[in-house]
Amino acid sequence: MNFLEWYRVDRLPSIFCAGCGIGTVINCTLSAVTSMGWRRNDVVFLSGIGCSSRAPGYIRTDSLHTTHGRALAFATGVKLAEPRLNVILFTGDGDLAAIGGNHFIHACRRNIDLTVVCVNNYIYGMTGGQGSPTTPVGARSSTTPYGSTETPFDLSELAMAAGANYVSRWTPYHTKELTAAVKAGLETPGLSFIEVMTQCPTGYGRANRLRDVKEFMEIFRMRSMLKQKADRLLKEGKPVPPDAIVIGEFVRRSRPVMGRRG
């Protein structure tokens, strides 16, 4: 499907580094959006601050590039004031889980009718590669030079526990599944959370010997484990490898929703 008219081609080239996964995430998201049959007039993109939050600046719809961590609060205002608009957010692990953590859990609790696409690249990319709430234990960054010692957040589990109606996790290696997941999120009333574990060869890769995108893709291919399999292992009392990336649909349900769909 061609969705070139959805891009602000006059803003290209983008600021994203060579090998960045955000372009893949934007493509999958726009593919899902256009498959809904929505016009550009029906959609508003929002974002906070960080690499992923620059995505709406390249999409030719109305868009609100807001303050760090606050996009979900702005989106709550947009959606409740004009429910006919389909509201989609791009965010990242730092934006959503650190400075925006409170807004995140409350948006999930309210189960407001928004779709959140989170580019989780384990790092603060825009500021040059600092540790984030999802940096794995032992991973290096410019603020964890001896390896991170903090336990990271599992954002999909967090969204599910906080009440989101739809939660799934994929990687840029799984473009078809990711596109289908975003579409499922757009179709599901309530808060939909799609987490995309994404390569950052510049910020994360440099500090962790992963500058080669092919290696990153190989990790996404080899270490990804479907949620069903992980659940089965747990049920059988077998361990899930600690470096496994559990992917798939975490939940799809119909808790009461705030903000009706247009």
Place this chain on the structure above:
Amino acid sequence: MTMRRFLQGNIACAEGAIAAGCRFFAGYPITPSTEVAEHMAERLPKMGGTFIQMEDEIASIAAVIGASWTGKRAMTATSGPGLSLMMENIGYAAMTETPCVIVDIQRGGPSTGQPTMASQGDMLQARFGSHGDYSIIALSPSGVQEMYEMTVHAFNMADRYRIPVFLMADEIVGHMREPMEVPDSVLIIQRRLLEEEGRKPFEPREDLVPDFPLFGHGHFVHVTGLTHDERGYPSTSNPEVHERLVKRLVQKVEGARREIAMFDVVNPDAEVVFVSYGAPSRSVQQVLHDFPGEGFGHLRLKTPWPFPEWAPGRFENAKTFIFPELNMGQMARELERHVDQPVISVPKLGGALHSPEELAKVAMEER
């Protein structure tokens, strides 16, 4: 036609907002402003509007700004600690030229301070609290009638200049109950919408205010807190783009001071002149009433910001300005910049209003 009602200041503020067409309120409970939120929670759903209690004040002002981009008149109400939290997104509203109204029922600070006691301690924060250069309008009501009227006016000014407008009330005015006249209808000045084909979304008109591109109407506008050009696109390394934008954000308000600023002048021939805004104006009015023969003057600032620097000049014989405030002299400092005569700041902290007697005593000494 009007209807006479006996109302609390905070309720009058909420009623004024509804009369002005406000249909979106996001807030967080905080004394002494909470009655505004409670009244909006009761009234808005019946009028097809939206009330939402957010998780904090940061989210409250964020939701208000989001709602404003869909064309709704939107408001929040808070007090000092909440205003501190809002500062980040108030700067965002200034940078993105988003109309919104922020009601601050001031209480004693700093920090948690005196939740139930009055203060005017946020006057400089309202003007300068967010980082970077920008301008805002602040209105200062001194009674229940003005809580209503100035809230209406705040929405008109927010839409007219596309800025955050502050209603800088305080605990005394917010919790005061007195009779007021509720009009059948109020003057509404809507924001100027972007309709002209090919016009850029942040291209200013002669008054330096760009036409507003409503979300969902095919403008496909990109709104960002980054320094942006007239298309709305980020342009963060070009010094001229930044200078032009920031100067315009300041100048669209400061250049219109004479249209915006409102003040009352009483006894323009006076040599001893009281200057006030908000609740202390009531004490000053009592002094003028109690000592009619003394010929004291009174300059009452209805809009402390932007400051009408020409207003003190209306008192041609003035020898002294006496400025009672419920703070350590925040606006007296501004007045001093604009007059040659001595400015006697009369600070009052703790929550009580200046008594007319103590103000009269200061004035008698200056006579």
